[in-house]
């Protein structure tokens with residue numbers, strides 16, 4: 522970056538819902554933002570292939586170009602904002618921008634989860650910044666607190682609600698006794714869930730975000746293949762009813778734990794105490810509970826998506842870069858490798874408590890056979906409740922809560938139980954984090 526710049530030029534890649542929100546903030550608040558940056562911050566160019574979109578949204582036609590080189594190679598552009606989303610071609614554009622000595626701000630969780638470690642190295646090599654606050658938790662400040670404000674801590678645990686769509690669905694299921702498909706339909710009608718919501722529903726979106734946070738928290742590259750993820754589609758209204766009767770809530774949690782030399786990183790539905798703060802996070806909101814050795818327990822809470830919260834994070838990242846340029850500071854934070862060599866604990870090795878729901882024959886000796894299988898796998902039962910029974914089919918639903926047990930043992934025991942004649946169906950099982 523040349524010294525003595527008189528203004529900071531911004532190039533924007535992607536003018537979808539988030540991109541247009543960001544463009545409007547940059548255009549409507551130019552004076553305020555420039556004052557806070559200590560240097561004029563000017564949106565110079567917006568790249569949009571679709572010529573029909575040029576000049577839409579009340580944005581001056583003159584800002585649009587269909588040619589990526591107009592920002593990747595322009596000497597007027599200092600900071601490129603990438604809001605295309607997805608892995609490709611965002612990866613190629615961001616790499617090229619960094620190679621060309623441009624600072625980059627991105628909201629792209631898939632890009633940062635899959636390539637963040639190498640892109641941060643690339644930024645470091647070229648003495649430029651790569652900032653990605655909006656990639657996790659929308660408007661909630663997380664990346665900067667993890668990189669800077671909590672840097673004195675050893676982070677031991679993250680429990681996080683990182684996907685608003687699934688939290689909305691789960692909230693409706695819990696509060697209105699709705700089944701999954703009905704709650705999903707409502708989320709889609711209200712625009713909270715996309716037409717193809719599988720990344721959200723199956724836990725992949727939360728897994729991307731967990732990879733990004735855990736990589737910073739533990740100072741070691743957490744790859745997508747390290748993360749076990751499972752979505753919410755197996756949950757039924759009755760699971761929420763039974764959870765409430767047992768004083769639990771169900772949430773889709775992204776969990777990262779560091780225990781001795783091991784790291785656990787997983788996303789799946791979890792029973793959590795109804796008294797916990799995370800249990801009270803409803804609707805599309807996100808919340809992140811972090812435990813550090815010095816700071817203790819912290820909660821971040823807010824809107825994890827939407828044009829305005831996301832613009833808050835994206836534009837703040839731009840202003841931080843502009844402030845650094847104005848002050849002649851190179852602040853290209855990269856991931857500081859941990860002094861520890863951690864091993865990722867396979868999912869089969871994790872230990873937690875379990876909720877199991879099964880449909881069985883309603884006659885004597887049934888519980889004895891099931892408890893024997895669990896006992897043979899060193900799974901200790903903490904309670905068994907017989908729920909609804911159906912005299913016509915002579916079946917009953919039972920709910921079993923266990924003490925901590927190994928995941929592999931639970932999986933094997935459930936498979937064996939399923940083969941018993943007296944077990945009609947293993948309807949669900951959910952891990953319990955007290």
Ligand code: HSE
Pocket residue numbers: 683684685686687721726825826
């Ligand atoms: N689809 C995400 C969510 C928002 O539902 O939280 C963007 O990360």
